[in-house]
């Protein structure tokens with residue numbers, strides 16, 4: 001049985017939504033509040049125990065959605081669905097940012113809402129039966145600072161959280177100044193990895209939840225120590241315990257390793273399912289990158305575990321792809337273009353590039369990289385907005401796959 005909370009601004013439309021729910025054949029429990037999304041906060045407690053939140057609000061604005069972000073972020077596994085007649089692109093973008101999974105047009109098609117209900121029920125059954133997730137862990141590493149590791153990690157995390165129905169954790173292990181959380185949130189984290197390790201004897205799901213920062217309905221960040229001395233106190237065995245727990249709690253786990261190879265980061269790399277090594281077309285990156293790949297071979301990592309990604313790719317650079325592959329002794333798996341304008345705009349707005357400039361080549365390249373590192377389950381995929389807005393007849397053009 002799935003637990004549904006319906007917020008409806010219309011006593012006339014609500015019965016139609018209930019009729020569509022009935023047609024789905026899925027067993028559910030329903031609570032209804034007749035109000036608008038602005039009053040969401042009043043129902044925060046009820047929402048926390050729900051599996052599905054349906055918001056039926058004809059006058060919904062992007063600003064209303066922004067106001068709902070905090071309440072929604074407290075319920076990371078909640079599936080949120082909007083029913084609204086003619087959403088603007090601004091509304092769809094805001095919906096995606098706060099973690100809304102579906103935007104359905106009015107009048108509702110039975111098939112659309114039924115498919116979502118079936119999906120939620122199946123997911124809940126699987127979780128109840130197994131109780132565990134099996135998060136795929138990918139580390140991002142570079143031989144030299146400034147390669148773009150943190151930028152790519154943050155945007156990969158965001159794209160996985162907003163485009164896939166999966167829970168994502170980003171761990172900042174870069175050990176210097178813990179900058180991943182700065183890129184992704186405008187508030188300080190409740191705790192850092194070092195804080196969590198200092199209480200490792202009490203480690204459980206509750207402690208982990210209290211230490212991570214919720215930056216999106218589906219995305220948590222375990223912040224870096226922000227202080228190299230504190231970071232140095234983190235022990236490999238403590239990290240191992242944390243990784244064991246987070247794999248059960250998340251579908252995708254990303255570790256921003258940064259540049260240092262030491263016993264702690266090597267433990268993270270050992271436990272990773274894949275390693276994404278970020279390089280640039282410059283001799284200094286290549287020299288370090290070659291050395292790093294040699295170390296990975298000495299550590300016994302199979303070559304398929306390591307994916308080389310060229311960031312800020314320039315087809316006219318003196319170090320071209322064949323030279324780069326020859327020097328590294330490894331194939332380049334993916335290239336990401338340089339886009340200073342979009343990167344800086346995203347930084348200034350405090351919105352990840354995959355959201356603020358989702359149609360740019362860089363954002364699309366990062367989404368393709370996400371597909372490569374976390375191969376999607378076999379299901380038909382749609383563009384970002386198309387996936388959100390499943391049923392509008394004149395939907396805005398969908399994102400093109402490819403660069």
Ligand SMILES: Nc1ncnc2c1ncn2[C@@H]1O[C@H](COP(=O)(O)OP(=O)(O)O)[C@@H](O)[C@H]1O
Pocket residue numbers: 142144145146147148149150151152258311312336337338339340343362
């Ligand atoms: N593809 C790109 N296009 C433009 N600027 C980029 C790109 N990738 C990274 N940058 C910028 O390069 C700088 C270094 O990136 P960062 O992610 O901090 O690197 P690292 O974590 O490897 O030290 C940042 O200012 C970042 O915004």
Ligand SMILES: [Mg+2]
Pocket residue numbers: 149150151174179258
């Ligand atoms: Mg970094």
